[in-house]
Amino acid sequence: MKTTLILILLFCLASLTGFANEDPSDTFFGGGGPMPTLLFLDLEDLNSAIIGGGYPQLSQVLFANGGGGYGGALNGLRIGGFGLGGDTMSLSESRSVSFDFAYGGMMIEKAVRNDEDFTVVLGTLLGFGSLDLRFVSSVPETFEDAVANPFVSSMSKDFYVVQPYIAFEAKPFSWLSARFQLGFLWTLADQWTFEEVEFAGPPRTLSGLTATLMLRFGGGGQFPDLDEMEAALEELSKELDALDDSDSDATEAVPTEVVEEPAEAKTE
Numbered sequence: 001m002k003t004t005l006i007l008i009l010l011f012c013l014a015s016l017t018g019f020a021n022e023d024p025s026d027t028f029f030g031g032g033g034p035m036p037t038l039l040f041l042d043l044e045d046l047n048s049a050i051i052g053g054g055y056p057q058l059s060q061v062l063f064a065n066g067g068g069g070y071g072g073a074l075n076g077l078r079i080g081g082f083g084l085g086g087d088t089m090s091l092s093e094s095r096s097v098s099f100d101f102a103y104g105g106m107m108i109e110k111a112v113r114n115d116e117d118f119t120v121v122l123g124t125l126l127g128f129g130s131l132d133l134r135f136v137s138s139v140p141e142t143f144e145d146a147v148a149n150p151f152v153s154s155m156s157k158d159f160y161v162v163q164p165y166i167a168f169e170a171k172p173f174s175w176l177s178a179r180f181q182l183g184f185l186w187t188l189a190d191q192w193t194f195e196e197v198e199f200a201g202p203p204r205t206l207s208g209l210t211a212t213l214m215l216r217f218g219g220g221g222q223f224p225d226l227d228e229m230e231a232a233l234e235e236l237s238k239e240l241d242a243l244d245d246s247d248s249d250a251t252e253a254v255p256t257e258v259v260e261e262p263a264e265a266k267t268e
Helices: 002-022 044-052 143-148 226-253 263-267
Strands: 027-034 037-041 061-073 077-091 096-114 118-136 152-173 176-189 192-194 197-199 205-217 220-222
Touching (some): 096 152
Antiparallel strands (some): 037 061, 077 096, 118 152, 176 205, 192 197
16 A cells, blocks of 8 residues: 555656656745644444444544645645544443544645635545544443453554545745645545454445645745756766776775885894
């Protein structure tokens, strides 16, 4: 899974390089910052199973906190990375269930409208994450009770993430921009894991709307001329090779010194 994401990232970098070659004079930027997010998840299947087991249902509105960074053309292709995590808990008189949710990956987006102070962006988040469920059936009163009657059950599962979105950016300062982002989260999850045991269970897929507010700190500049950078690297490589050759010649040219013993030492 991670290898696949790395290959996608390399593909995006190649695309960004191609875009830079088309218009080297275009401006680019880079930066990052916090991105608090509200997730409106569809947990009906999971809640049905939880309620059937005698536990209180989970809230389907989850607050996630994290951060991200991205960069690229102001009026073109951009790439970046992100990470989010959140949790919620439901309690009853004697039982509780907690739900932890975290995911991260990469961002691929393109500005479709770019004014001086306002930008509209279309993009996609691609990544992977994990779910953790923890059930507590009762609280033991003594050590013997805790040993004789285990009361905690924890399980986890991994998932893949695809989240298309539309974002609206404003730039009050040259070093700061704010964006409001609306997206649709869709995940494909593996089986639940309990210790070394795996078994099926909801949710197989997880989906919902997302709303993100992000602050990006960072500046911009001009795309470098990649041909000039390549020529400079080739020239540097030639100079390093020439330096290595000169060092080798100097080492071979150093004569071996013959140390003669003093005349007095020879007489003795």
